[in-house]
Amino acid sequence: xxxxxxxxxxxxxxxxxxxxxxxxxxxxxxxxxxxxxxxxxxxxxxxxxxxxxxxxxxxxxxxxxxxxxxxxxxxxxxxxxxxxxxxxxxxxxxxxxxxxxxxxxxxxxxxxxxxxxxxxxxxxxxxxxxxxxxxxxxxxxxxxxxxxxxxxxxxxxxxxxxxxxxxxxxxxxxxxxxxxxxxxxxxxxxxxxxxxxxxxxxxxxxxxxxxxxxxxxxxxxxxxxxxxxxxxxxxxxxxxxxxxxxxxxxxxxxxxxxxxxxxxxxxxxxxxxxxxxxxxxxxxxxxxxxxxxxxxxxxxxxxxxxxxxxxxxxxxxxxxxxxxxxxxxxxxxxxxxxxxxxxxxxxxxxxxxxxxxxxxxxxxxxxxxxxxxxxxxxxxxxxxxxxxxxxxxxxxxxxxxxxxxxxxxxxxxxxxxxxxxxxxxxxxxxxxxxxxxxxxxxxxxxxxxxxxxxxxxxxxxxxxxxxxxxxxxxxxxxxxxxxxxxxxxxxxxxxxxxxxxxxxxxxxxxxxxxxxxxxxxxxxxxxxxxxxxxxxxxxxxxxxxxxxxxxxxxxxxxxxxxxxxxxxxxxxxxxxxxxxxxxxxxxxxxxxxxxxxxxxxxxxxxxxxxxxxxxxxxxxxxxxxxxxxxxxxxxxxxxxxxxxxxxxxxxxxxxx
Ligand code: MSP
Numbered sequence: 001x002x003x004x005x006x007x008x009x010x011x012x013x014x015x016x017x018x019x020x021x022x023x024x025x026x027x028x029x030x031x032x033x034x035x036x037x038x039x040x041x042x043x044x045x046x047x048x049x050x051x052x053x054x055x056x057x058x059x060x061x062x063x064x065x066x067x068x069x070x071x072x073x074x075x076x077x078x079x080x081x082x083x084x085x086x087x088x089x090x091x092x093x094x095x096x097x098x099x100x101x102x103x104x105x106x107x108x109x110x111x112x113x114x115x116x117x118x119x120x121x122x123x124x125x126x127x128x129x130x131x132x133x134x135x136x137x138x139x140x141x142x143x144x145x146x147x148x149x150x151x152x153x154x155x156x157x158x159x160x161x162x163x164x165x166x167x168x169x170x171x172x173x174x175x176x177x178x179x180x181x182x183x184x185x186x187x188x189x190x191x192x193x194x195x196x197x198x199x200x201x202x203x204x205x206x207x208x209x210x211x212x213x214x215x216x217x218x219x220x221x222x223x224x225x226x227x228x229x230x231x232x233x234x235x236x237x238x239x240x241x242x243x244x245x246x247x248x249x250x251x252x253x254x255x256x257x258x259x260x261x262x263x264x265x266x267x268x269x270x271x272x273x274x275x276x277x278x279x280x281x282x283x284x285x286x287x288x289x290x291x292x293x294x295x296x297x298x299x300x301x302x303x304x305x306x307x308x309x310x311x312x313x314x315x316x317x318x319x320x321x322x323x324x325x326x327x328x329x330x331x332x333x334x335x336x337x338x339x340x341x342x343x344x345x346x347x348x349x350x351x352x353x354x355x356x357x358x359x360x361x362x363x364x365x366x367x368x369x370x371x372x373x374x375x376x377x378x379x380x381x382x383x384x385x386x387x388x389x390x391x392x393x394x395x396x397x398x399x400x401x402x403x404x405x406x407x408x409x410x411x412x413x414x415x416x417x418x419x420x421x422x423x424x425x426x427x428x429x430x431x432x433x434x435x436x437x438x439x440x441x442x443x444x445x446x447x448x449x450x451x452x453x454x455x456x457x458x459x460x461x462x463x464x465x466x467x468x469x470x471x472x473x474x475x476x477x478x479x480x481x482x483x484x485x486x487x488x489x490x491x492x493x494x495x496x497x498x499x500x501x502x503x504x505x506x507x508x509x510x511x512x513x514x515x516x517x518x519x520x521x522x523x524x525x526x527x528x529x530x531x532x533x534x535x536x537x538x539x540x541x542x543x544x545x546x547x548x549x550x551x552x553x554x555x556x557x558x559x560x561x562x563x564x565x566x567x568x569x570x571x572x573x574x575x576x577x578x579x580x581x582x583x584x585x586x587x588x589x590x591x592x593x594x595x596x597x598x599x600x601x602x603x604x605x606x607x608x609x610x611x612x613x614x615x616x617x618x619x620x621x622x623x624x625x626x627x628x629x630x631x632x633x634x635x636x637x638x639x640x641x642x643x644x645x646x647x648x649x650x651x652x653x654x655x656x
Contacts, residue, residue, distance in 0.1 A: 007044075047094065049095075107244040129158065259289070264293075297338075310529055329413045357510035611625040
């Protein structure tokens with residue numbers, strides 16, 4: 001029988017900055033869905049990729065002194081880039097599209113021409129407001145307090161010759177699609193689209209630009225590059241082979257079953273994308289699902305706010321599976337959720353270490369302790385004591401499936417953890433350690449209790465596979481499940497494991513996390529990351545006001561030898577110098593350099609000082625001049641270097 005097919009996509013991400021936990025959230029959710037569908041027997045196409053054109057990238061590349069292509073290559077393929085992150089996070093995408101891929105570029109030119117030829121694209125003048133960071137055009141009425149409705153930043157006036165897509169022509173059809181079908185989910189997003197964008201009147205969409213060059217050229221009108229959404233949205237079909245020979249899966253996988261997208265780009269996916277497809281005469285995707293944002297302190301994460309959370313740091317500290325699990329266990333997929341390290345640690349400790357981890361390690365170790373690692377076939381069931389858990393396990397797959405089909409990852413996981421909780425209670429109710437006191441009388445009963453726990457773990461691990469692929473496989477290995485007893489089908493059959501199953505003790509899968517220590521470590525890592533993002537070197541770019549030569553010559557700079565140097569009591573900044581300035585009388589100077597120098601290291605050194613400044617008091621002591629040093633900022637740290645002269649320069653030598 002031919003397998004059912006399932007095509008799922010993430011948005012293609014902008015390689016303008018490194019990815020953060022918010023991007024990881026969407027990709028992990030898509031991966032869980034793709035893995036779930038594979039588990040249920042579907043042939044899956046899971047697409048992700050990068051959206052590499054546009055003015056922002058062009059600007060960033062210029063700032064970095066590289067070509068736009070070099071810039072995006074670095075972020076996508078470079079160390080700790082997009083590809084590395086998806087590999088680390090165990091993302092099982094079948095395809096990865098880059099909009100700079102040659103096949104995509106030529107397909108977009110054909111798509112643009114098709115829409116032009118059928119009269120849906122025309123040339124006009126663009127007048128409006130443009131948000132550069134978001135690369136979005138807005139009409140006056142769409143602005144919020146005169147600012148970009150997406151990011152709240154200032155917008156600028158824009159006017160230029162441009163091609164337009166007749167989006168207005170499709171307003172009625174799109175409204176019908178949104179209101180009368182379940183094309184867009186969650187349903188709450190439908191009203192927003194219809195009321196905010198369609199009802200006020202859909203305006204035609206600017207689809208080419210002439211003011212930057214980093215884009216796909218319109219082949220019949222040099223000077224124009226295809227502007228963002230035609231290029232970006234079409235990735236979902238070009239990656240299957242639409243209008244190109246690179247792939248041949250268009251017939252097989254289009255229309256997509258679902259596009260997962262963040263809520264701010266629902267507008268593009270639920271209005272522009274269907275209208276474009278209608279223009280091209282192509283079938284529409286079956287569903288667009290707009291998920292919520294992961295917020296930090298109530299706001300969206302963004303590099304410019306400096307509040308991004310680095311998934312590399314979290315995955316390396318807590319493990320990839322724990323992080324994947326946390327993201328989907330904690331936040332309802334359709335709504336916003338507040339990310340915090342505390343919640344992450346709590347989820348790991350409660351769900352994974354306490355509930356699941358304990359259940360696994362207790363069960364496997366009891367099979368080892370009481371039966372040498374292999375259960376006997378002779379087992380005694382107790383209808384009254386066992387039926388509750390048996391019912392829970394046998395219904396689990398259906399309940400889970402119902403939630404997964406609605407993309408309710410949080411609820412699907414909650415169903416699994418209800419059963420895991422029940423199993424932990426079942427251990428207490430049956431007290432295996434008490435049964436073990438009289439093996440002759442209770443051996444068969446004890447064997448059944450443990451078998452029952454192994455079965456709970458088996459079904460749970462199968463259903464956890466999409467969320468925690470490596471850990472679920474390890475659980476299945478430890479409880480002695482094989483390929484046949486690890487399938488989707490076997491997740492509804494109670495007692496699939498052989499009665500005399502052999503378990504394999506393994507490592508502790510989810511060690512408990514010392515919250516205090518971990519939070520401190522995270523704080524340090526965040527601090528280090530912030531520092532790393534600071535400019536390497538900051539110098540004062542502005543030269544000081546000019547002084548005339550005579551004024552300059554009045555300054556008396558001299559070489560001075562350090563006869564003594566002491567810290568100043570009650571000051572952690574000042575050092576007190578006794579200096580030979582060549583006059584025969586000791587000179588005392590106080591200098592705020594204790595952060596950088598130890599007094600004993602400076603004794604005997606020859607320094608440079610200005611000696612004709614009026615004396616001034618510091619911490620009650622007189623300072624007769626100032627030592628000369630160079631200062632700059634490096635990675636946010638203030639740096640200071642005293643001007644240390646060659647020892648052969650005598651005290652009192654003048655600088656001229
Ligand atoms: N390039 C466009 C998408 C084109 S799709 C044809 C784009 N790229 S993006 O990199 O800015 O964002 C990609 C996705 O990441 C969006 O769906 C966005 O909602 C999601 N997220 C970015 N920050 C996020 C959070 N803090 N939380 C959840 N998702 C977030 O838009």
